[in-house]
Amino acid sequence: MTARRPESEPCTDAAAARPAERTRDADRTRAEILAVATAEFADRGYAGARVNEIAEKLSTTKRMIYYYFGGKEQLYVAVLEQAYGRIRALEQQVDVEHLEPVAAIRELAGLTFDHHEAHPEFIRLVSxxxxxxxxxxxxxxxxxxxxxxxxxxxxxxxRRGRDDELFRDDVDALDVHQVISAFCVFRTANRHTFRAIFDRDMLDPATRAHQRKLLGDLVVAHLTAR
Amino acid sequence: MTARRPESEPCTDAAAARPAERTRDADRTRAEILAVATAEFADRGYAGARVNEIAEKLSTTKRMIYYYFGGKEQLYVAVLEQAYGRIRALEQQVDVEHLEPVAAIRELAGLTFDHHEAHPEFIRLVSxxxxxxxxxxxxxxxxxxxxxxxxxxxxxxxRRGRDDELFRDDVDALDVHQVISAFCVFRTANRHTFRAIFDRDMLDPATRAHQRKLLGDLVVAHLTAR
DNA sequence: TCGGTAACTCACCACTTGGTACATAAGAGG
DNA sequence: CCTCTTATGTACCAAGTGGTGAGTTACCGA
Incomplete structure (x- = not known):
């Protein structure tokens, strides 16, 4: 909200704002609360997260949470909004227009794969x-x-794949997205129960390449079938 | 845990356990607590579920929860154990030995699909x-x-599919299971965020047949590719 | 019929929870 | 230099939280 970064005045305290100088800074305080709350909510769930715990991990006090966000629930919503915002920003950087359809699909699936793997706390928040x-x-x-x-x-x-007669013409984009999402989300979201039952860590770096290829193969096979 | 089903003694109370006769019955009380707790934990999560709430929805009192299970956490574990036990029992009834490989795969995937769809509260507990x-x-x-x-x-x-040279010979069974699980679990586990964002209810009965076929196509295409 | 024990009830508690009243200090602006 | 707003810290609370002490009743076996 209140967007004022300490870049305006290059006087002494503005430059010295990065070590542990306890100057007043609404943006910094807000951001710190959000960061700690994100970790805490992702770690323990909404009900499991404790406002008091979040406050204890802060360099400021609990009062500030209520000052800036109003309450636990609004804080949680702010955490969600920030998390989704960041993910969307990343996703918009995807550029596969220059690749031929099969390679483009593999790349898109692979990027989604990387992306989900790199942001487990986001997946947890979604769960x-x-x-x-x-x-x-x-x-x-x-x-x-x-x-x-x-x-x-x-x-x-x-569309391009269809025009080139590489892909089937009866496949819905959202269906494909659902399949890709399901695979990528499942690996992180169900990692622990899957490991407990099948003794396979779906996020084991040793099998990462295999899993990434599996997803690509799966989608391409489906799109090019028959 | 304590596996004592009322099958041992066919005496009066075992048969008369159905109306609202407030007789004493440890098994019935235990089962009722588990049923209510299952619904409550699945609905609100471990931390979100309240022992007091569970007790209020019981025809007995909170004290009985502690009498039979010891505490909230042990009750939750008992709920998990019962839920997994029931699912496993159902899964063991799958019989696709008599079908030819492609049909068998489609059937197995379809049954898993049905299965997950029929037990949303189990999926929630897993999440x-x-x-x-x-x-x-x-x-x-x-x-x-x-x-x-x-x-x-x-x-x-x-194995049968490979022997008949219908399937690729480099596909791991657990990989395939992971794909099927991911698809089936995702539909239920991420139903709400997916709907909020894409305006698609993955559990909409109108698209059920399509989704079921999609899963079968996906797996078969992968197994028969190239 | 008559314990003895398993099943059950009720009132109660220590502590944590989200939330707040109130005092205060740091700066920006005049 | 003063003042007024914004940001911050301290102390506290009422409602709920998981959990229990201690007594009471139904029922089975002898």
């Missing part, structure tokens, strides 16, 4: 939000209906 | 358990390492 039936997500005007840009990219690739 | 990094599952001797029988069935089908 947690699903436990709550997406009540907060649906209630946030900043988030509801904000479709993933990856689907548009996917649609364009499928 | 919740993953949030806790499967700490309870791993700590339960009754559950840890108790591999899904579906994987063995899958392995047998793959």
């Amino acid at each position: 947690i939000e699903n436990i709550h039936r997406a009540a907060h997500l649906a209630g946030s005007p900043a988030l509801a209906g904000l479709a993933d840009p990856a689907v548009d990219v996917l649609g364009a690739i499928l | 919740i358990e993953n949030i806790h990094r499967a700490a309870h599952l791993a700590g339960s001797p009754a559950l840890a390492g108790l591999a899904d029988p579906a994987v063995d069935v899958l392995g047998a089908i793959l």
